[in-house]
Amino acid sequence: MSVDLFNKSYFDIFNVPLSYDIDLNKVGEIYLKLQKSVHPDRYANSGDQEKRIAMQQTSLINQAFYTLKDPVSRAQYMLKLKGLDMDSETDTTMDAEFLMEQMEFRESIMEVQDKSDPLSELDSMLAVLGKKMDGLSKDFTNLFVNASYDAAREAVRKMQFIIKAKKEVNELSEKLEDELM
Amino acid sequence: MALLQIAEPGQSSAPHQRRFAVGIDLGTTNSLVATVRSGVAETLPDASGNHLLPSVVRYQPDHDPVVGIEAKSSSVDDPLNTIVSIKRLMGRGIEDLKSLGNRLPYKFAETESSVPRIATSAGHVSAVEVSAEILKSLKDRSEQTLGDELVGAVITVPAYFDDAQRQATKDAARLANINVLRLLNEPTAAAVAYGLDSGQEGVIAVYDLGGGTFDISILRLNKGVFEVLSTGGDSALGGDDFDHAIAEWIIPQIGLNKTELEPSQARLLLREACKAKEALAENEQVELNIELNENHRWFGLLTRDQFQQLVDPLIKKTLLACRRAIRDAGVDQADIVDVVMVGGSTRTLRVRELVGDFFKQQPLVSIDPDKVVAIGAAIQANSLAGNDPDGEMLLLDVIPLSLGIEIMGGLTEKIIHRNTPIPVSRAQEFTTYKDGQTAMAVHVVQGERELISDCRSLARFELRGFPPQVAGSARIRVTFQVDADGLLSVSAREETSGVEAHVEVKPSYGLNDAEIEKMLRDSMDYAKDDMLARSLREQQVEADRVIVALDAAMAEDADEMLEADERDAILKARDILLQTKQTSNDVQEIKQAVQAVERASASYVAKRMNASVQKTMAGHKVEEFTVEDENK
Numbered sequence A: 001m002s003v004d005l006f007n008k009s010y011f012d013i014f015n016v017p018l019s020y021d022i023d024l025n026k027v028g029e030i031y032l033k034l035q036k037s038v039h040p041d042r043y044a045n046s047g048d049q050e051k052r053i054a055m056q057q058t059s060l061i062n063q064a065f066y067t068l069k070d071p072v073s074r075a076q077y078m079l080k081l082k083g084l085d086m087d088s089e090t091d092t093t094m095d096a097e098f099l100m101e102q103m104e105f106r107e108s109i110m111e112v113q114d115k116s117d118p119l120s121e122l123d124s125m126l127a128v129l130g131k132k133m134d135g136l137s138k139d140f141t142n143l144f145v146n147a148s149y150d151a152a153r154e155a156v157r158k159m160q161f162i163i164k165a166k167k168e169v170n171e172l173s174e175k176l177e178d179e180l181m
Numbered sequence B: 001m002a003l004l005q006i007a008e009p010g011q012s013s014a015p016h017q018r019r020f021a022v023g024i025d026l027g028t029t030n031s032l033v034a035t036v037r038s039g040v041a042e043t044l045p046d047a048s049g050n051h052l053l054p055s056v057v058r059y060q061p062d063h064d065p066v067v068g069i070e071a072k073s074s075s076v077d078d079p080l081n082t083i084v085s086i087k088r089l090m091g092r093g094i095e096d097l098k099s100l101g102n103r104l105p106y107k108f109a110e111t112e113s114s115v116p117r118i119a120t121s122a123g124h125v126s127a128v129e130v131s132a133e134i135l136k137s138l139k140d141r142s143e144q145t146l147g148d149e150l151v152g153a154v155i156t157v158p159a160y161f162d163d164a165q166r167q168a169t170k171d172a173a174r175l176a177n178i179n180v181l182r183l184l185n186e187p188t189a190a191a192v193a194y195g196l197d198s199g200q201e202g203v204i205a206v207y208d209l210g211g212g213t214f215d216i217s218i219l220r221l222n223k224g225v226f227e228v229l230s231t232g233g234d235s236a237l238g239g240d241d242f243d244h245a246i247a248e249w250i251i252p253q254i255g256l257n258k259t260e261l262e263p264s265q266a267r268l269l270l271r272e273a274c275k276a277k278e279a280l281a282e283n284e285q286v287e288l289n290i291e292l293n294e295n296h297r298w299f300g301l302l303t304r305d306q307f308q309q310l311v312d313p314l315i316k317k318t319l320l321a322c323r324r325a326i327r328d329a330g331v332d333q334a335d336i337v338d339v340v341m342v343g344g345s346t347r348t349l350r351v352r353e354l355v356g357d358f359f360k361q362q363p364l365v366s367i368d369p370d371k372v373v374a375i376g377a378a379i380q381a382n383s384l385a386g387n388d389p390d391g392e393m394l395l396l397d398v399i400p401l402s403l404g405i406e407i408m409g410g411l412t413e414k415i416i417h418r419n420t421p422i423p424v425s426r427a428q429e430f431t432t433y434k435d436g437q438t439a440m441a442v443h444v445v446q447g448e449r450e451l452i453s454d455c456r457s458l459a460r461f462e463l464r465g466f467p468p469q470v471a472g473s474a475r476i477r478v479t480f481q482v483d484a485d486g487l488l489s490v491s492a493r494e495e496t497s498g499v500e501a502h503v504e505v506k507p508s509y510g511l512n513d514a515e516i517e518k519m520l521r522d523s524m525d526y527a528k529d530d531m532l533a534r535s536l537r538e539q540q541v542e543a544d545r546v547i548v549a550l551d552a553a554m555a556e557d558a559d560e561m562l563e564a565d566e567r568d569a570i571l572k573a574r575d576i577l578l579q580t581k582q583t584s585n586d587v588q589e590i591k592q593a594v595q596a597v598e599r600a601s602a603s604y605v606a607k608r609m610n611a612s613v614q615k616t617m618a619g620h621k622v623e624e625f626t627v628e629d630e631n632k
Helices: A024-038 A048-069 A071-081 A096-114 A118-145 A149-180 B069-073 B094-099 B127-146 B163-175 B186-198 B239-254 B263-279 B304-329 B349-359 B372-384 B513-522 B528-561 B564-583 B587-600 B602-623
Strands: B021-026 B030-037 B040-043 B117-120 B123-126 B152-157 B180-185 B202-209 B214-222 B225-234 B285-291 B297-303 B336-342 B394-396 B403-407 B411-416 B424-430 B439-446 B456-464 B476-482 B488-494 B499-507
Touching (some): A024 B225, A024 B602, A048 B424, A118 A149, A149 B304, B030 B372, B040 B372, B152 B186, B163 B180, B186 B202, B186 B336, B225 B304, B239 B263, B239 B304, B411 B424, B456 B488, B528 B587, B528 B602, B587 B602
Parallel strands (some): B202 B336
Antiparallel strands (some): B117 B123, B285 B297, B403 B411
């Protein structure tokens, strides 16, 4: 069955340009507007066929929205549109300096529990990671515009490391906060 | 304002007929039913004026089960046949009984089914059957009050219910012969009742502590859209646990051991504990006077301080879930404009106090915490039944727990993460590991933990019938679809050959279709002829609905959307359906004619729905969020 929505890129669905710097507020507003027209609740009195299509369309819009909303999945999706698969393990060599830095960072996460005020230490770690993420976002934007897709993919790989580190920091502070309650 | 349509005298007003739909709050302790009448959502009382139906069912030999207040009064005298708090067993397996503790006084029957059955003097019953009795009672109440048959119901479930628990709830409705319009999360229902009442916009938290379940949901309210940002909770924590904590504090003081209690003594203790808990909302302390038998009498005092010591650890558990939910929602605590309290257990003052401290604001208790969920469900039911065609309300909900599959080493691979908006679908590719392999087994689990054994097993299914190939070359694409009720379905396809693999789902804790069919057959209410007559009428109504909808659509846009041959094919199928419906008494035959119409019109329907999406988008370019014409 050819439903146009399914042949569109996620960027086209939300009527925004293919770019890393999209207006997420606009995407969010269009998301709600689309939901109002496709959500299965709008088809509660329709036949099974309409219900099924409504469910598929809403699933797609949810998927599209959440792909664009998250910076890393947005970047990955942009590369995928250019024919680059993030999952392929053909080119796994990474910037040695970056990897070293990451390993040290991981170690400092482990050690933070022994500090006198681990929660504020973790907060400042989050700030450092946030800055790194901003830098990588800028790198990615430029590389993508210049069609240097391989290098752009490298930037996304680094983003993945940062996100993972961020997750660890968050989990640890969550754990420490739970213990305090 | 909207223009009112006024019919000319003598003409019938509108073809639109009001369709009766209700919202049902199927609670651990009490259940309620509500509907929208004359624009007002209200709960429906029974003949004696009681709105709450105690979720208690008593079974006796040669007697229909008794539900509600009458059953509740026998819970101490006849504990083994009087089933309370059945919601705790919904979607649970035999194994879970252990973790639920020795708190359940029932005798469980030895059975081959994965679903526990309680042995009563009227035979073995499952949680689904007991819940169905409660639902039937509410259905009867609403049909008697409204004087008409129900189109359907929105039934609420704890947001934190997993797939098996949701499925069990839907099965119970099926057994009670209720058409489920939607399973709605309880905190979302409460947010609807509260949001439409107050007109509040922004981020709100709904804290829902019932008799046996706890939910926390963070929602954003925006122009009639209720968007759930995150949800969390514990589907086995509620006010019942406060009673148990008090009872366990009393037991050693009476000079007894927990294991020595008779079932009726345990019930009595719990009843007294519950009374004491409720009395503490008014008083600083309560006197307890408990007489289990001549040798075991106890007179004591429960102060608020002592009570707090008993329940604080339980309330703290709920607050940990609140913090996680706020974090998952990606909002700051300061963004939360209101905290809405839902569920009878939020009447406990200590709960209000600690929740207020945590959110740094006075929680709202203005809407009756017992009724708010049913009222929200009624509003949603009214909208889904089509009684509110111009309504702007839309509920966007999320999946509460991640869905994953088992991979090598007993680990979980997450396929759909928690707090993903539903409906949602994800596809995953698998391959074979042996030459010539033509089948594979997939184990689906739900939960956040890494190890399969720490997650909840939902189903195991086998993919069969794909062509034998060299190991690693088959590409089996398995699609996991979660619908708007939060229920999972799975389909699979071998990509290189295009073979649709057969999926056989064996629910780990649910009833399989055969078991449900059997229950339906066994059920006294459905003599075979009645069943047939009913399904024939249902199918005829369905045929009418399809024809009316198709005619309306074609009158609107058939000329621009359809080529002549496609149009002819649709009309031909339509005419066959009309004729079959009028002449046939065979359910299957009518059903096939309906399906033929659906097949013929498939691409037309898709085109129309797509056009409606296009229209939504087109509106954007031109007016870009200007206020819509209010006089439409």
